[in-house]
Amino acid sequence: MEEKNKVMLVIIMALLALLLAAIGFFGFSLMKFMKAGAQGEKAHAEGTLSIEEVKLVELTKALSTNIMSEADNSRHVASVNISIGVDGTSKKSEDLMETLREKESVVRDICLDVLRGSAYEELAVPEGKNQFRDAVLEKLRGEFQTNLIYQVYVKDWYLE
Numbered sequence: 001m002e003e004k005n006k007v008m009l010v011i012i013m014a015l016l017a018l019l020l021a022a023i024g025f026f027g028f029s030l031m032k033f034m035k036a037g038a039q040g041e042k043a044h045a046e047g048t049l050s051i052e053e054v055k056l057v058e059l060t061k062a063l064s065t066n067i068m069s070e071a072d073n074s075r076h077v078a079s080v081n082i083s084i085g086v087d088g089t090s091k092k093s094e095d096l097m098e099t100l101r102e103k104e105s106v107v108r109d110i111c112l113d114v115l116r117g118s119a120y121e122e123l124a125v126p127e128g129k130n131q132f133r134d135a136v137l138e139k140l141r142g143e144f145q146t147n148l149i150y151q152v153y154v155k156d157w158y159l160e
Contacts, residue, residue, distance in 0.1 A: 054150055055088040057100045062156060063111050069120040076120040079158040080132070082111060084140065085151035096148050103144075110139045120159065129157050 062081040069076060084100055084107065086093050100107060114135045115123075122128055133152040140149050 049087060049089065049150060053088045054085040055093055055097060056083045056085055056153070057097050058083045058155075059104060059108065059111075063108060063115065065112055065115050067115060067118060067120050067123065067159075071121060074120075077158075077160045078115050078120075078123060079156065080111065080115065080154060081156035082136070083153045083155060084149060085153055087148045087150045090148050092146075093148060096144070096146060099144065100149075106143065107140065110143060111136050114139065124159055129154055 059082055062079050064077065064079040066075050067078045068074070086097050086100070090096075114132060118128075118132065123132060133154060136152045137149065140152070141147055
């Protein structure tokens with residue numbers, strides 16, 4: 001009987017050691033994963049994502065609308081083709097990209113509202129395109145309630 005107890009004790013000790021090793025391995029892996037996630041969020045917050053970390057959602061066609069001139073009330077045409085950059089380091093990026101594709105009409109409406117709300121003189125200056133991108137970015141983040149929308153990229157910019 002005493003020999004059976006010793007064997008059982010050895011088996012229990014071996015299982016306990018194996019359990020502690022597994023807990024240590026998973027704990028270390030979890031800490032490493034959380035650290036990588038925190039670094040990704042920090043990079044996004046600082047605006048330092050690399051181009052490889054940005055995933056693009058492209059609008060299917062260009063946006064075109066009339067815009068007014070403040071100087072002489074004349075009409076002009078603005079045509080813009082954009083892509084939306086999403087933080088690809090987040091687990092939620094694929095879901096957001098799918099939502100943006102499904103809600104392209106909402107994205108287009110936001111972009112057109114920004115264009116129509118701008119005067120020709122505001123858009124025709126060199127920093128006009130950047131102001132447009134920043135305004136669209138802010139409105140998209142608000143509408144979709146996320147900071148994973150990293151940047152708005154302008155592929156074509158045409159003002160007449």
